[in-house]
Amino acid sequence: MNPLIDLSLLLAEFDPRTGTIGDEPCVQRRLADLRGCFHDVQAYERALEQGNALVYSVASFQPADGPGDLHCGLGVLQPGLVGDEYFLTKGHLHTWREAAEIYIGLSGEGVMLLEDEATRGSRMLPLQANSIVYVPGHTAHRTINTGDQPLAYLGIYPAGAGHDYHAIAKQDFDSVVLRCDGHPRLRSRT
Ligand code: S6P
Numbered sequence: 675m676n677p678l679i680d681l682s683l684l685l686a687e688f689d690p691r692t693g694t695i696g697d698e699p700c701v702q703r704r705l706a707d708l709r710g711c712f713h714d715v716q717a718y719e720r721a722l723e724q725g726n727a728l729v730y731s732v733a734s735f736q737p738a739d740g741p742g743d744l745h746c747g748l749g750v751l752q753p754g755l756v757g758d759e760y761f762l763t764k765g766h767l768h769t770w771r772e773a774a775e776i777y778i779g780l781s782g783e784g785v786m787l788l789e790d791e792a793t794r795g796s797r798m799l800p801l802q803a804n805s806i807v808y809v810p811g812h813t814a815h816r817t818i819n820t821g822d823q824p825l826a827y828l829g830i831y832p833a834g835a836g837h838d839y840h841a842i843a844k845q846d847f848d849s850v851v852l853r854c855d856g857h858p859r860l861r862s863r864t
């Protein structure tokens with residue numbers, strides 16, 4: 675297999691309606707999968723009563739698993755709100771904490787919430803077409819759609835990075851991104 679050829683196929687075969695790339699594995703996350711992620715618990719329960727909406731999908735591309743190899747995920751995050759909080763991904767740290775990641779925005783408008791695991795310092799960085807966000811190691815990261823169209827992006831990370839969702843479930847992001855006067859604002863969770 676030639677990963678270079680496959681990487682160009684990946685984008686060529688990407689179907690933005692379904693979030694899939696041909697037959698590559700694709701994970702879908704719905705509202706019910708995001709219990710505990712939104713700051714307004716009552717708004718979350720009300721939104722769930724309206725239906726278990728699709729929030730995002732990630733199609734993975736994993737050409738090889740060697741120590742120098744790269745994997746990537748093509749994410750499509752739907753627009754929407756739970757109360758005053760935008761639709762978001764679960765968020766994670768990498769199991770191999772040193773592993774960094776590059777995000778490339780493809781379409782739509784959003785931001786990434788980055789939070790240093792040790793200092794708990796938060797940053798909100800724009801993610802949109804042609805923008806690049808560098809996620810350093812030891813940094814919790816979550817993607818947020820602040821627009822009214824699907825947000826599509828590519829995340830590229832070391833094959834051995836792994837996803838640690840447990841650490842986020844135990845100690846959630848300190849900050850949230852809320853819609854205030856029509857604009858995304860970084861706020862403390864409490
Ligand atoms: C993987 C990379 C992305 C996310 C995707 C979904 O390291 O950061 O492909 O998996 O944005 O987010 P999450 O938090 O549900 O894995």
Ligand code: ZN
Binds near residue numbers: 815829
């Ligand atoms: Zn990641």
